[in-house]
Amino acid sequence: xxxxxxSGADGRLPAERIDDLALxxxxxxxxxxxxxxxxxxxxxxxxxxxxxxxxDRDRNLARALRALGxxxxxxxxxxxxxxxxxxxxxxxxxxxxRTSLEAAELYNDLGMTFRYLGRFDNAEAAYGRAQLILEALxxxxxxxxAALFHNLGGLAHARGDFEAAEPxxxxxxxxxxxxxxxxxxxxxxxxxxxxxxxxxxxxADEAEATLRDLLxxxxxxxxxxxxxVAVALNNLAAILQARGELAESETLYRRVIAIKSARxxxxxxxxxxxxxxxxxNLRDQGRTDExxxxxxxxxxxxxxxxxxxxxxxxxxxRNRARLTASTSL
Amino acid sequence: MSATQxxxxxxxxxxxxxxxxxxxxxxxxxxxHSLTRNDRESIATDELDTEGHxxxxxxxxxGVERTxxxxxxxxxxxxxxxxxxxxxx
Numbered sequence: 001x002x003x004x005x006x007s008g009a010d011g012r013l014p015a016e017r018i019d020d021l022a023l024x025x026x027x028x029x030x031x032x033x034x035x036x037x038x039x040x041x042x043x044x045x046x047x048x049x050x051x052x053x054x055x056d057r058d059r060n061l062a063r064a065l066r067a068l069g070x071x072x073x074x075x076x077x078x079x080x081x082x083x084x085x086x087x088x089x090x091x092x093x094x095x096x097x098r099t100s101l102e103a104a105e106l107y108n109d110l111g112m113t114f115r116y117l118g119r120f121d122n123a124e125a126a127y128g129r130a131q132l133i134l135e136a137l138x139x140x141x142x143x144x145x146a147a148l149f150h151n152l153g154g155l156a157h158a159r160g161d162f163e164a165a166e167p168x169x170x171x172x173x174x175x176x177x178x179x180x181x182x183x184x185x186x187x188x189x190x191x192x193x194x195x196x197x198x199x200x201x202x203x204a205d206e207a208e209a210t211l212r213d214l215l216x217x218x219x220x221x222x223x224x225x226x227x228x229v230a231v232a233l234n235n236l237a238a239i240l241q242a243r244g245e246l247a248e249s250e251t252l253y254r255r256v257i258a259i260k261s262a263r264x265x266x267x268x269x270x271x272x273x274x275x276x277x278x279x280x281n282l283r284d285q286g287r288t289d290e291x292x293x294x295x296x297x298x299x300x301x302x303x304x305x306x307x308x309x310x311x312x313x314x315x316x317x318r319n320r321a322r323l324t325a326s327t328s329l
Numbered sequence: 330m331s332a333t334q335x336x337x338x339x340x341x342x343x344x345x346x347x348x349x350x351x352x353x354x355x356x357x358x359x360x361x362h363s364l365t366r367n368d369r370e371s372i373a374t375d376e377l378d379t380e381g382h383x384x385x386x387x388x389x390x391x392g393v394e395r396t397x398x399x400x401x402x403x404x405x406x407x408x409x410x411x412x413x414x415x416x417x418x
Binding site: 070104105108109112115116130143144147148150151153154157158169172186189190192193196197199200228231234235238239241242273276277280281283311312315318319322323 | 344345346347348349350351352353354355
């Protein structure tokens with residue numbers, strides 16, 4: 001849908017315009033056009049807030065706010081995303097019901113947001129509610145179940161519990177592959193997430209083979225500068241770095257930073273991981289001043305965006321401390 | 330809203346999925362290279378101990394449910410579906 005169709009000039013009702021705007025915002029998010037997604041979603045929310053109290057308002061606000069929360073989460077504005085998803089959930093439960101698919105979607109969205117914030121117990125509870133709802137639905141889509149298992153595996157990955165993560169992530173791959181085929185875009189994302197877990201389990205060769213196999217198709221299915229491509233490149237770079245292939249790893253990290261900066265903004269906390277990782281790479285090359293600056297930037301981006309105990313924030317601080325200790329000897 | 334619009338909405342508003350990104354930690358392995366945060370030995374033990382229950386390994390939906398805790402701060406009461414499941418355990 002072209003955004004100008006939602007201007008109201010065609011005489012359509014506000015609810016139809018909100019639906020179209022929210023859908024366009026979600027489309028833009030899928031394409032990695034996050035600034036456009038946020039702009040469209042904010043327009044949808046503004047229109048929704050003009051509707052008088054009642055089910056029509058709740059239905060439209062639930063969808064508009066979900067689209068906005070999605071854009072905010074991808075950009076790394078996790079706290080605002082949490083508030084937005086909670087507002088969406090309140091509206092969604094009021095109009096669709098507490099055990100509806102829409103409620104499950106929003107619990108899943110909240111779970112993802114909590115995970116990125118580093119509030120893992122909250123994430124587990126939110127995913128649990130989504131799972132209860134999905135399992136009780138008479139016609140749950142296998143893709144929805146796959147997404148939930150993908151996320152449960154991702155939560156265990158974030159906790160550093162790769163043994164727990166692997167079967168959950170593998171289950172997501174299996175379910176979705178049976179449904180839509182092993183090279184479908186969503187399945188490629190499942191397999192990339194699974195590869196990160198394999199790397200964590202010490203199965204780096206398998207992980208590298210998967211990433212190298214999928215990257216060309218991933219770049220075709222999305223775009224070469226899509227944020228999902230950046231995640232795959234980051235994980236491949238980390239494998240290469242661990243093997244001592246520092247030059248290729250550095251090149252990949254710099255491409256990750258370029259993609260994320262362009263798509264998510266120069267101040268997105270999503271940049272903290274590649275900044276940190278490039279810092280460790282440069283430290284391995286003896287370029288300690290550059291490494292220190294990257295660690296400082298990574299810590300700055302995370303400190304204002306995630307919980308104080310987030311594992312990534314702690315890791316950056318450890319890296320800075322070790323660098324300081326090693327250079328002051 | 331038309332049936333076509335409903336179909337499009339349902340397809341687009343499916344559950345989203347997160348990214349698993351590898352975070353590198355500078356603790357060195359025997360070859361002198363940096364370890365990734367994926368290498369569990371490189372993670373301080375308190376990282377894993379302060380985050381509550383983990384999802385069970387090699388388990389299915391039942392295992393996931395067994396470790397579930399309600400710590401959301403919204404005001405949901407226990408819904409009937411969940412109450413039935415708990416009573417059935």
